[in-house]
Amino acid sequence: MELPILTLVTFVPMLGMIVVLLMSNNSEKGIKTVSTVFSGISLIFSVLLLVKFDRSMAGFQFIEKAPWIPPINVSYYLGVDGLSITMVFLTALLSFVAVIASYGIMDRVKQYFALFLLLQTAMTGVFVSLDFFLFYVFWEAMLVPMYFLIGIWGGPNREYAAIKFFLYTLLGSVAMLLAILAMYFTSMPHTFDIVQLSAAHPFAPRFQMIVFLALFLGFAIKVPVFPFHTWLPDAHVEAPTAISVILAGVLLKMGAYGILRISYPILPDAARSFAVPLAILAVINIIYGALVAMAQKDLKKLVAYSSVSHMGYVLLGIASMTTTGMNGAVMQMFAHGIITGSLFLLVGVIYDRAHTRDIDAFGGLAIQLPIFTGIMSLAVFASLGLPGLAGFIAEFMVFVGAFAIFKPIVIISAVGIVITAGYFLWMLQRMFLGKAQEKHAGFPDLSARELVSLVPLQILTVAIGVYPWPIIALMNSSMEALSHLMRGI
Amino acid sequence: MSFVNVNFRLIAPELVVVIAALVVLVADLLISEERKKVLWWLTLCGIAVALIVAERGWFLKATTLNGAFVSDPFTTTVKFVFLIAAFLVVLTTLDCRLVRRLSLGEYYSLLLFATFGFMVLASAGDLIMIFVGLEMASIPCYILAGYAYRDAKSNESGIKYFLLGAFSSAILLYGMSFLYGVCGSTLLEDIGLAFTKSTQRLLIMGGFGVFLAGLTFKMTIVPFHMWVPDTYEGSPTPVAAFFSVVSKTAGFVVLIRVLAYFRGGFASLDIDWTYVLSVLSVLTMIVGTVVGVVQTNVKRLLAYSSIAHAGYLLIGVCVGTKAGTESIVIYLFAYLFMSIGAFSVVTVVSRASGGEELSNFVGLNRKSPALAAAMAVFLLSLAGIPPLAGFLGKFFIFAAAIEEKFYTLAVVGVLTSVVSLFYYCKILKVMYFAKDQEPEYAPVAISPGMRVGLILMSFFTFLLGLYPVPLIEIARNSVRLWLGG
Numbered sequence: 005m006e007l008p009i010l011t012l013v014t015f016v017p018m019l020g021m022i023v024v025l026l027m028s029n030n031s032e033k034g035i036k037t038v039s040t041v042f043s044g045i046s047l048i049f050s051v052l053l054l055v056k057f058d059r060s061m062a063g064f065q066f067i068e069k070a071p072w073i074p075p076i077n078v079s080y081y082l083g084v085d086g087l088s089i090t091m092v093f094l095t096a097l098l099s100f101v102a103v104i105a106s107y108g109i110m111d112r113v114k115q116y117f118a119l120f121l122l123l124q125t126a127m128t129g130v131f132v133s134l135d136f137f138l139f140y141v142f143w144e145a146m147l148v149p150m151y152f153l154i155g156i157w158g159g160p161n162r163e164y165a166a167i168k169f170f171l172y173t174l175l176g177s178v179a180m181l182l183a184i185l186a187m188y189f190t191s192m193p194h195t196f197d198i199v200q201l202s203a204a205h206p207f208a209p210r211f212q213m214i215v216f217l218a219l220f221l222g223f224a225i226k227v228p229v230f231p232f233h234t235w236l237p238d239a240h241v242e243a244p245t246a247i248s249v250i251l252a253g254v255l256l257k258m259g260a261y262g263i264l265r266i267s268y269p270i271l272p273d274a275a276r277s278f279a280v281p282l283a284i285l286a287v288i289n290i291i292y293g294a295l296v297a298m299a300q301k302d303l304k305k306l307v308a309y310s311s312v313s314h315m316g317y318v319l320l321g322i323a324s325m326t327t328t329g330m331n332g333a334v335m336q337m338f339a340h341g342i343i344t345g346s347l348f349l350l351v352g353v354i355y356d357r358a359h360t361r362d363i364d365a366f367g368g369l370a371i372q373l374p375i376f377t378g379i380m381s382l383a384v385f386a387s388l389g390l391p392g393l394a395g396f397i398a399e400f401m402v403f404v405g406a407f408a409i410f411k412p413i414v415i416i417s418a419v420g421i422v423i424t425a426g427y428f429l430w431m432l433q434r435m436f437l438g439k440a441q442e443k444h445a446g447f448p449d450l451s452a453r454e455l456v457s458l459v460p461l462q463i464l465t466v467a468i469g470v471y472p473w474p475i476i477a478l479m480n481s482s483m484e485a486l487s488h489l490m491r492g493i
Numbered sequence: 494m495s496f497v498n499v500n501f502r503l504i505a506p507e508l509v510v511v512i513a514a515l516v517v518l519v520a521d522l523l524i525s526e527e528r529k530k531v532l533w534w535l536t537l538c539g540i541a542v543a544l545i546v547a548e549r550g551w552f553l554k555a556t557t558l559n560g561a562f563v564s565d566p567f568t569t570t571v572k573f574v575f576l577i578a579a580f581l582v583v584l585t586t587l588d589c590r591l592v593r594r595l596s597l598g599e600y601y602s603l604l605l606f607a608t609f610g611f612m613v614l615a616s617a618g619d620l621i622m623i624f625v626g627l628e629m630a631s632i633p634c635y636i637l638a639g640y641a642y643r644d645a646k647s648n649e650s651g652i653k654y655f656l657l658g659a660f661s662s663a664i665l666l667y668g669m670s671f672l673y674g675v676c677g678s679t680l681l682e683d684i685g686l687a688f689t690k691s692t693q694r695l696l697i698m699g700g701f702g703v704f705l706a707g708l709t710f711k712m713t714i715v716p717f718h719m720w721v722p723d724t725y726e727g728s729p730t731p732v733a734a735f736f737s738v739v740s741k742t743a744g745f746v747v748l749i750r751v752l753a754y755f756r757g758g759f760a761s762l763d764i765d766w767t768y769v770l771s772v773l774s775v776l777t778m779i780v781g782t783v784v785g786v787v788q789t790n791v792k793r794l795l796a797y798s799s800i801a802h803a804g805y806l807l808i809g810v811c812v813g814t815k816a817g818t819e820s821i822v823i824y825l826f827a828y829l830f831m832s833i834g835a836f837s838v839v840t841v842v843s844r845a846s847g848g849e850e851l852s853n854f855v856g857l858n859r860k861s862p863a864l865a866a867a868m869a870v871f872l873l874s875l876a877g878i879p880p881l882a883g884f885l886g887k888f889f890i891f892a893a894a895i896e897e898k899f900y901t902l903a904v905v906g907v908l909t910s911v912v913s914l915f916y917y918c919k920i921l922k923v924m925y926f927a928k929d930q931e932p933e934y935a936p937v938a939i940s941p942g943m944r945v946g947l948i949l950m951s952f953f954t955f956l957l958g959l960y961p962v963p964l965i966e967i968a969r970n971s972v973r974l975w976l977g978g
Binding site for chain 2: 145152182
């Protein structure tokens with residue numbers, strides 16, 4: 005019998021949650037070990053998935069299908085293509101890193117790790133579901149652990165941030181639910197099957213427009229697209245370090261993933277007519293996010309707004325509908341995941357030591373914390389798009405893909421790169437160069453545990469930057485097929 | 494007219510409940526104080542037997558008492574909701590007497606009598622039977638609401654419920670007299686047929702309107718919802734749990750049945766009640782949610798939540814199709830477990846801490862993680878978060894609405910769901926997030942019955958969400974025979 009590898013990747017963390025719940029409250033070390041092991045097993049399975057994945061195929065692989073609620077045609081239907089496999093790997097990797105980064109949690113350890121493992125299952129589930137009902141269940145189920153993780157272990161303003169996050173995303177998802185139901189009842193025979201709906205294109209153009217907008221509200225809030233982004237800085241700033249990593253690294257990708265997985269293949273006509281508005285929103289995200297980031301005094305807020313800006317590139321690539329542009333978008337999703345993941349980890353490191361994130365409170369850290377500075381610089385340069393690092397490849401592909409389609413928009417959005425370089429370099433200068441602060445003299449440099457969570461991400465950042473082909477090859481076939489569909493080739 | 498030919502097999506479940514109630518009442522006199530726990534077992538057994546006896550009704554459709562008493566899969570399903578609700582309420586209130594020094598035997602027998610009344614109501618195929626059932630159910634309910642008679646709030650609750658309930662009964666009766674006057678029959682079926690031949694459009698509309706006003710009182714529909722928060726707040730908490738499910742369900746059942754009989758008649762007279770019901774549904778959802786947001790007493794908050802849920806259920810009535818009615822059945826089962834569950838947690842907390850304010854819930858997670866987790870499950874289910882039962886209920890309701898193009902109702906429904914999350918989160922927040930000002934009270938003690946009850950209800954709240962196939966089959970079956978002919 006074939007190994008149900010997608011089920012394993014998805015539900016091994018949940019198994020871990022059950023084990024954690026059965027453990028004693030006092031065995032904090034044991035709980036952390038168990039969580040690491042289960043998250044690690046899920047990562048190993050996701051690597052196995054990458055190894056066994058047939059890169060030449062555009063369609064879905066590792067399909068698992070079983071009836072779940074037959075009276076309304078809902079099935080337990082899993083499968084991955086080039087797009088989702090990239091996201092599954094990213095989720096497993098960042099979750100593992102985040103578990104290690106959570107070792108510092110001292111309060112209610114058992115609940116924290118149980119919720120975290122539940123979150124990992126829900127996130128992975130979103131990327132492997134091929135049935136709308138299942139997709140929605142995972143999509144929503146993710147909100148609950150996230151709400152608690154921000155609300156219990158977050159910063160001073162955590163309650164406000166947690167409820168804002170929950171309400172905003174729920175509002176988006178219920179709009180999505182209505183869209184899903186509308187599609188279900190309009191399709192003949194009624195179906196929640198994403199693959200079938202993508203292949204059949206059963207909807208009239210006018211209907212597509214309405215459903216596209218409803219879905220877009222759900223996805224735009226997650227991305228987040230301006231003006232639906234206001235939950236993000238709050239959630240990111242208040243969330244504990246590991247959760248910020250997950251928010252930026254994985255959760256933001258779900259919006260873009262939804263557009264590529266659902267809106268585009270099922271509603272191509274509507275998507276085509278919304279291409280230009282999407283591109284314009286993308287530019288607003290890029291420029292506005294960067295400008296606001298530049299104005300931040302809080303390091304974590306700066307990184308949070310840089311995410312808003314960077315997700316604009318993803319949106320731009322998606323709007324271009326070219327193979328290169330969409331490859332770039334997915335590449336950017338992946339690259340942003342690992343780069344911003346590292347940035348949030350690094351912010352967490354410095355906050356642990358100084359108990360402040362105020363950029364102006366630092367200075368000359370390069371002398372005091374050389375390893376930290378080195379890694380921070382690498383992550384920052386990757387984020388601002390220095391050639392040779394992952395961010396550059398992604399942004400370059402997005403621009404190449406989009407330039408052919410909307411030249412003026414791309415030219416404007418290129419300004420974003422300059423602003424990004426501006427705020428990041430300015431931040432580096434203020435924090436790491438100049439005169440060292442006396443009060444920070446005794447800070448220890450990165451510990452072994454911190455290095456374990458950071459180094460793999462840096463290696464990937466450089467590796468992809470230097471030799472991006474393996475990861476592009478992963479998604480290329482699927483994106484090519486989607487691009488052909490969208491442009492009617 | 495002959496009342497001699499009563500088909501006892503059809504009314505067997507009701508008879509079992511009445512007999513159980515009488516047995517409990519008599520046993521209460523004979524059993525010594527220390528052994529009163531036997532009454533608890535007797536009540537539970539009585540309900541269990543009634544459940545077994547009622548099971549047969551799932552497969553047949555028949556009437557007795559000259560059509561005044563209807564037994565079909567739909568009524569049977571609803572009776573299951575009543576009986577399970579009564580079972581859970583009894584299960585979770587073993588030590589009620591110890592705390593409030595109430596008489597256990599009377600309490601259980603009143604619960605059984607009320608359940609009996611509601612069961613009769615569910616089976617009523619005749620105006621008189623509706624009224625009789627309603628009163629048989631309501632009078633024990635009035636007493637139950639004011640049961641903690643040493644407590645001023647409970648007194649107020651009982652009186653308020655009684656006065657308003659009596660008004661609504663009178664209004665209902667007034668509406669019925671119009672319908673009878675126009676149609677010359679009290680049988681719902683005959684009235685429906687008489688409508689098609691009648692030209693008295695205004696009289697019928699007026700009569701039905703007044704009838705509806707009386708009925709919506711029971712269903713906790715806005716604007717006849719005023720009594721709900723006060724009554725729930727003042728009633729003993731298990732009683733409030735009972736009301737939140739059973740009383741509401743009964744109102745909906747009557748409305749569904751009446752509309753099923755009258756729909757053809759209304760159509761031929763060109764009367765569209767759907768519009769009125771839709772407006773009521775929207776109002777109920779909005780008032781239940783928006784006013785709920787500002788509550789600081791958990792019982793009042795749950796009362797407003799129950800009003801909002803009545804609004805969601807009304808969407809199913811407006812849709813009016815088989816799918817709509819199925820969705821109501823599914824919703825009722827989901828609501829049954831999560832609502833009684835949430836009230837049960839309130840019972841435990843108020844017993845331990847002496848109150849039901851939000852502040853009594855602060856830090857519950859530290860005192861009893863299991864209890865807090867159960868409450869979280871019930872609240873998230875009430876908010877409609879998957880994969881819990883409440884999500885499934887809402888999913889089917891909204892699906893039915895979208896299928897029949899009631900887009901406004903669906904949109905208002907999902908928007909109020911989002912807002913309602915805000916107030917459920919208020920409770921979650923104090924249970925989990927607050928790190929200071931925890932009220933001082935001893936560790937929360939949970940009685941064995943309550944423990945079993947909470948485990949059962951959380952289990953079903955998960956199960957119905959994760960594996961709803963049997964529930965969907967029940968819902969389909971209960972509607973198939975009834976609406977299909």
